[in-house]
Amino acid sequence: MRRIPAGLVVAAFAAVVIGLLPFTLDGYHEGLAARVAIYFIAILGLNILTGYTGQISIGHGAFMAIGGYTTAVMSHYHHTNLVATLPMAFATAFVCGVVVGIPALRFSGVYLALATFALAVSVPQFALKFSKFLGARNGLQTSQTVTHEWLYIVSWTSAAILFLVAWLLLRGRTGRAFRAVRDSELAAVSTGISLPIYKVLAFGVSAAFAGVAGSLFVLATFGFAQPDEFGVLLSLQILIGAAVAGLGSLWGVLAGAVFIGLLPEISSSAPLVGSSHGQDVVFGLIVVAIMLLLPNGVAGLLLRLSRLRARA
Amino acid sequence: MTALLELEDVHARYGPVKALHGVSLAVGEGEIVAVLGANGAGKTTTLRAISNTVRREGSIRFAGKPLRGGPETAARLGIAHVPDGRGTFAELTVWENLRLGGYTRRGNLKSEFDRVRTYFPWLEDRRDQQAGTLSGGEQQMLALARAFMQRPHLLLLDEPSLGLAPLLVTEVFRIVRELNENEGMTVLVVEQNAHIALQLASTAYVLEVGAVALSGPSGELARHESVRRSYLGY
Amino acid sequence: MVALARKLDLRDRRLGGGVSLPVLAGIVAACVFLVIGCLTSSIFAQQTVAGLSQGVIYSSLALALVLIYRATEVINFAQGEMAMATTYIAYQLTLWGLSYWAAFFLTLAIAFVFGVVVQVTVIRPIQQSVIAVVIVTIGLFLLIDGLVTWKFGADLKFMAAPFGNSVYHVGTVTFARQDLGTLVVTVVSVVLLWLLFQYTKLGLAMRAAALRPAAAALVGVRVRWMLAIGWGLAAVLGAVAGLMTEPTTFLQPTMMQAVLLYAFAAAVLGGLESPVGAVVGGLAIGIFLNLVGQYVGFATSELRLPIAFAVLLGVLLLKPTGLFGRKTARRV
Numbered sequence: 001m002r003r004i005p006a007g008l009v010v011a012a013f014a015a016v017v018i019g020l021l022p023f024t025l026d027g028y029h030e031g032l033a034a035r036v037a038i039y040f041i042a043i044l045g046l047n048i049l050t051g052y053t054g055q056i057s058i059g060h061g062a063f064m065a066i067g068g069y070t071t072a073v074m075s076h077y078h079h080t081n082l083v084a085t086l087p088m089a090f091a092t093a094f095v096c097g098v099v100v101g102i103p104a105l106r107f108s109g110v111y112l113a114l115a116t117f118a119l120a121v122s123v124p125q126f127a128l129k130f131s132k133f134l135g136a137r138n139g140l141q142t143s144q145t146v147t148h149e150w151l152y153i154v155s156w157t158s159a160a161i162l163f164l165v166a167w168l169l170l171r172g173r174t175g176r177a178f179r180a181v182r183d184s185e186l187a188a189v190s191t192g193i194s195l196p197i198y199k200v201l202a203f204g205v206s207a208a209f210a211g212v213a214g215s216l217f218v219l220a221t222f223g224f225a226q227p228d229e230f231g232v233l234l235s236l237q238i239l240i241g242a243a244v245a246g247l248g249s250l251w252g253v254l255a256g257a258v259f260i261g262l263l264p265e266i267s268s269s270a271p272l273v274g275s276s277h278g279q280d281v282v283f284g285l286i287v288v289a290i291m292l293l294l295p296n297g298v299a300g301l302l303l304r305l306s307r308l309r310a311r312a
Numbered sequence: 313m314t315a316l317l318e319l320e321d322v323h324a325r326y327g328p329v330k331a332l333h334g335v336s337l338a339v340g341e342g343e344i345v346a347v348l349g350a351n352g353a354g355k356t357t358t359l360r361a362i363s364n365t366v367r368r369e370g371s372i373r374f375a376g377k378p379l380r381g382g383p384e385t386a387a388r389l390g391i392a393h394v395p396d397g398r399g400t401f402a403e404l405t406v407w408e409n410l411r412l413g414g415y416t417r418r419g420n421l422k423s424e425f426d427r428v429r430t431y432f433p434w435l436e437d438r439r440d441q442q443a444g445t446l447s448g449g450e451q452q453m454l455a456l457a458r459a460f461m462q463r464p465h466l467l468l469l470d471e472p473s474l475g476l477a478p479l480l481v482t483e484v485f486r487i488v489r490e491l492n493e494n495e496g497m498t499v500l501v502v503e504q505n506a507h508i509a510l511q512l513a514s515t516a517y518v519l520e521v522g523a524v525a526l527s528g529p530s531g532e533l534a535r536h537e538s539v540r541r542s543y544l545g546y
Numbered sequence: 547m548v549a550l551a552r553k554l555d556l557r558d559r560r561l562g563g564g565v566s567l568p569v570l571a572g573i574v575a576a577c578v579f580l581v582i583g584c585l586t587s588s589i590f591a592q593q594t595v596a597g598l599s600q601g602v603i604y605s606s607l608a609l610a611l612v613l614i615y616r617a618t619e620v621i622n623f624a625q626g627e628m629a630m631a632t633t634y635i636a637y638q639l640t641l642w643g644l645s646y647w648a649a650f651f652l653t654l655a656i657a658f659v660f661g662v663v664v665q666v667t668v669i670r671p672i673q674q675s676v677i678a679v680v681i682v683t684i685g686l687f688l689l690i691d692g693l694v695t696w697k698f699g700a701d702l703k704f705m706a707a708p709f710g711n712s713v714y715h716v717g718t719v720t721f722a723r724q725d726l727g728t729l730v731v732t733v734v735s736v737v738l739l740w741l742l743f744q745y746t747k748l749g750l751a752m753r754a755a756a757l758r759p760a761a762a763a764l765v766g767v768r769v770r771w772m773l774a775i776g777w778g779l780a781a782v783l784g785a786v787a788g789l790m791t792e793p794t795t796f797l798q799p800t801m802m803q804a805v806l807l808y809a810f811a812a813a814v815l816g817g818l819e820s821p822v823g824a825v826v827g828g829l830a831i832g833i834f835l836n837l838v839g840q841y842v843g844f845a846t847s848e849l850r851l852p853i854a855f856a857v858l859l860g861v862l863l864l865k866p867t868g869l870f871g872r873k874t875a876r877r878v
Contacts, residue, residue, distance in 0.1 A: 056677055058684075103863055109676045110621045110818070114810055115862050118855040121807065125852050236684055243681045281696060284689025291682045292671055363764065387766030399761035401754055412754050415747070416766035462765070 030148040036261035037155035038216045043241040043256050045209025051247030053202040054182030059116030060210045061235035062123035067093045067211025068218035072140040072225035079143045093211020094204045101203025120235040124227040145223045155216050246299025255298035316341045322370035324361045331357040333522045344499040346513035348506045354522040355502040359468045363393045392464035398455040402444025409443050413461030424461050432457045449480035469501040506543035510534045588718040593836040599725035601832020602732040606787035607809035608824035610780035615818045617756040617776040620679040624686035626806030629784030632657040661781025665774045695799045703797035728790045735786045811858040817868025
């Protein structure tokens with residue numbers, strides 16, 4: 001009998017757990033679990049960009065904002081079915097990602113980080129600028145709100161679908177092209193891979209994922225799309241989540257999402273670090289520790305463990 | 313008499329690729345020793361092994377003591393390494409390059425500058441010129457001058473003739489000989505130009521595929537059949 | 547005659563800090579414009595001077611960023627928070643009885659050590675990976691922010707005003723002593739740093755280590771320590787920026803966040819590899835933002851940050867190497 005790859009086992013296990021969870025959790029915790037799914041999707045997206053093609057982005061909060069506002073606008077003004085707005089957010093964010101990805105071709109490394117950072121700061125401001133249409137500081141609300149359970153089911157289903165999409169995308173030629181871009185641009189070009197196309201594609205797909213996450217995010221906050229919710233901190237959190245997950249591999253993404261999603265909850269109940277400042281300290285400390293000790297994140301750890309197992 | 317520099321069974325590699333397979337050589341005090349060989353034979357790697365800028369195993373002794381630590385340590389101990397590419401700071405001025413050459417020396421560098429001026433008088437005019445704008449030959453001279461500022465015990469020279477017109481090559485080697493004779497600087501020179509290297513050096517080693525194929529006094533090697541055919545062209 | 551001609555040959559050489567002729571011309575034109583404006587309108591003059599004193603703070607932090615970028619090719623996202631933390635340290639020192647200026651200088655020393663320690667412990671192990679360093683500095687940002695807020699609280703604190711609150715009048719223009727003091731202190735620190743780099747052995751070694759680490763090692767420079775010292779000096783610059791910002795923003799954990807963003811814009815505008823650029827960039831942004839705020843209708847104070855970012859994005863799109871940057875050939 002052929003050996004079943006460990007990843008598949010883990011994925012199946014996770015699927016079962018996630019499927020059964022709603023029956024054991026109350027509303028509040030369901031909402032929390034749904035948030036983990038949202039971060040999962042966003043981190044997945046960022047990983048495609050930064051982990052696989054090596055283009056640093058500290059601006060994914062902006063793409064989430066775009067997706068979120070798409071949902072809010074479509075629902076608010078056209079009363080579109082909420083689930084239907086998800087693909088719309090995907091598409092809108094994809095286009096925006098491509099639009100950003102084209103000029104981004106000229107930057108690399110630190111410059112790209114700064115440019116996307118500028119994006120993260122500026123995009124939410126647009127909501128303030130077009131306040132009549134986009135609801136200014138108080139935000140725009142969807143025409144209906146959703147229950148925690150609904151949110152849980154839809155977020156995790158989307159997460160599963162998008163994970164599958166990512167997996168299929170990355171295992172084939174596209175994935176190899178992405179990795180070639182990251183590892184050596186020069187080598188990639190000399191093997192005939194068209195750099196610009198793959199880099200821009202990565203931006204688009206990555207942004208699209210973030211867009212969906214943004215939509216769900218809005219739905220999770222009572223349907224409000226507010227500029228403050230999509231600030232720089234969100235972009236930083238996504239990046240950190242991706243780092244913890246382990247850039248360049250899909251398997252740690254769940255861990256990264258759990259980290260970002262649940263840490264605030266856990267640390268707010270811990271005694272000494274109870275305040276929100278304590279949260280930042282723990283957050284920062286863990287990020288620094290992980291980059292020093294586990295530079296490849298949880299995925300790297302899993303890889304090392306599986307290697308140990310193979311040797312034994 | 314213990315040699316100033318002794319390499320014994322030195323292996324070196326770049327990542328997984330092995331470049332030196334047990335090289336042994338010795339450089340006596342005040343000598344000029346040449347290391348010859350074709351491209352890829354491991355000549356540059358040998359020098360890099362000495363200044364520890366490549367992964368190495370084996371025994372390397374300088375002035376009787378094991379040579380450990382990185383390139384900075386080697387410099388402090390009195391080894392000047394002029395690498396391939398000359399190690400010139402192209403963005404800095406000629407004068408700043410010279411000052412950097414004297415980095416390991418204490419105190420005011422006046423006497424060092426004076427001595428440099430006697431061997432390279434034309435550098436004085438070019439003090440404030442950006443080193444990168446010098447011609448190839450001038451940069452090689454600057455590299456030598458920079459090494460000399462250090463008043464090294466041992467000079468490691470990597471392919472000084474590379475990219476230079478024959479007249480300049482003669483000039484460079486003339487200066488190296490002068491430095492050796494007047495200042496007592498021991499020299500280990502790695503060269504592809506076997507002809508001129510054998511004229512300068514007293515002893516030579518021929519490397520092939522990372523190991524010593526031949527060694528001996530330069531006069532003998534110059535007459536040696538295989539050396540003549542492979543490296544001297546006749 | 548030939549020697550003289552050679553000296554005047556500008557073809558091979560670039561002026562001063564690598565500035566090309568058009569850029570220099572542009573800057574001279576801008577200065578002329580400013581001077582004329584100051585002479586004709588007192589409001590213009592006031593905004594310009596205020597802009598200069600704010601700008602010089604951005605310059606200081608931008609210079610710190612450039613120092614680190616030149617040495618290690620990374621951007622320290624935590625530079626602002628480190629500056630903020632050192633300012634709080636100064637505050638604590640004054641609470642313990644030290645006079646302002648004693649605390650000021652002691653803080654600079656502490657900041658230096660802080661910068662070195664950060665580089666050695668946290669940055670050095672991971673400095674090969676740009677992404678890793680970006681993430682670690684972001685982590686440091688959060689860590690420092692959290693620690694300071696936890697220890698001191700988020701409420702406003704005040705330090706004694708270093709230059710007093712008096713104002714000077716020149717004609718119809720009012721200058722605050724604080725602004726002038728800020729200008730002097732920051733300019734002095736920048737000049738001292740410049741002197742260090744240009745004329746001392748250590749400065750030369752640091753420049754060499756930043757330009758060509760391999761070659762520098764061969765002449766005996768301890769490259770790793772040069773990088774650590776670079777971070778130390780950058781932290782000192784940050785401390786100066788923080789201490790000079792405090793009189794305006796007062797002491798709060800968020801005090802340097804906006805300044806950091808302006809410093810990014812300034813550093814990119816000037817060219818991330820150029821110290822001169824950082825200084826000019828900072829002053830330019832300071833003055834530009836003030837004048838735009840004064841004379842352009844819809845550019846209200848909330849738009850200051852987006853405008854600075856528009857500048858940053860504009861520079862990145864049009865001339866990524868900045869005003870004073872050079873296009874370096876990529877080493878394959």
